[in-house]
Amino acid sequence: MYLIAIAWGYVALMMALAEATSSQGSILGAIVTLLLYGVLPISIVLYLLGTPHRKKARRRQEQLEREAATAESGQADGRDHAPADMLAPVRKEP
Template sequence: MYLIAIAWIYVVLMMSLSESSLIAGVMTFIFYCIIPLSLILYILSSPARKRQRKQEEDARRQANSSKSD
């Protein structure tokens, strides 16, 4: 997943560098790379965040149950 993101950053960086002005290059990088890529990575990492949250809750439950014994 990260390999595709790195490749996309490279492609958009090359697009940005070929723009006619600095402002156009920065806006291209922001609107074609930073915003969409952050949204996609956030959505695709959702299962991992859920799994981590569940593991933390299970660890807390086990710690609480061992204290009450």
């Protein structure tokens, strides 16, 4: 995935360099070329290709939060009944 982005960035950089050094080109044209042919498409493609990874990370975070909430509440199975091991301690009368 990153190899294609690096290659496309190289091509866009060479296009911008050719624009800047051309007798009919300009520095402003080179900057616009680099941004519109390089940075913008690469950022869109990397964002779209990173969507499955972000989904997986979000699901993993939600799972960890659910496990933490279950451990905090003392429920081993996540249901809303009173746990069996949470009995009141027996103490002696004063």
